[in-house]
Amino acid sequence: MSERLTTKTALITGAAASIGRTIADRFVREGARVVYADRDAAGASAAATEADSSARSVAMDVSDETSVAAGFDELAGAGWTPDVVVVNAGVQLFGHDAEVANLDLEVWERTIRVNLTGAFLTTKYAVRGMLELGGGSIIFTGSPTAVRGEGSDFTAYSSSKAGMHGLGRTVAAAYASRGIRVNTVGPAHTETGLVSTIVNDPEARAAIIARIPMGRAGAPADLEGIYVFLASDESAFATGAVFPVDGGMTTL
Template identity: 45%
Template structure:
């Protein structure tokens, strides 16, 4: 990928779920475009590994352990990032789980699986926004980008009722927060990735017939890459999207168009 530096020059960013997949690619794009970035993940080793690679390229990043389901952990890690950067301009609320083999249609869905999914995907997003937005308010404004999903807009992911409901929640949170904070100079948008080749969907990618069945539903006929989704997130996070708030930018190979 070509280096176009400076699209978020001087900005200070946090990215949750930055140890892997879309979060990792987003942290890298933001850092390459001039931001100082804190890579937050429950898997500190993965976040450290990603950060080390970026530091080796001379980029200014740090890795911090954060469990998005724990309010003290979110509060402490956001404060640590803010203290090391001297403020915050960009919040990427991206961490999530999809419990393959456990998530199910409602009549068979265990309450524990529902709770674990909602805890990470929706409560975790809320807590990231709660402490992230406090820091943006203190810095005089900024941008929040939430990673949502087509499953939160349409009932297409049969048998993934907890995941779909959690992602619908992130879409609702995006829109109400856009309205809540517009007059504070804070924009809130979400990105809607389609079927993206990351560890989250490894079980689909590795099974030929399931992968082909999923790709049948994708007009572009291929999975997206984490880098492609990171490009959409970078746009929403940057000042190039200054008049976008409350929007849902699809980066899904056309899934939601049909």
């Protein structure tokens, strides 16, 4: 496979596990300098070490501005200001998130804090660095719950993802003339630790797969290609867009 990201420095949040780690590993294979960022510092470090000796890791809690700022500062000091940033870290509070009448404010706030405020903070510092570099590509991991009734029993999660989609469009419009692109990927149900509650419940799993026309759940590897495309200059004219990679889920 040709290396499509050899000139890029890419930071991926939530890169200690699952989708983020899979994307980061693929970016390494595509020749990028890759930073594995996660609030799980040990996990991010282990993933980077396992991927390649050239990869770095940084401890970053996206819900904490001091932590995000410190992470980007550390990279700038090392000459590793990223021109590709994947805004991927997220939580889904199964067993707590609920239909609105039963949703605790604390659960709402915790979800919004990581998924939406975390996206805002990561984007804020990513854009600052990219303005100095003269451009870059930011890629959000969104969700079908942002655009359809997919997450009707997950009010906080679905709202946080809808907020992310809106943030992506807004930032894309604001910085399009300054070389910074922002796009959102919309994965379907992807079998990772995040959704283990569904994976471990045969009835719930069958119900969600029944809503995916291709008839199967997604895997992190299904998503790699679109992130490579959006990180590379092959997508130079794409910004403010949402790219579903969901087996047709959002066509129903």
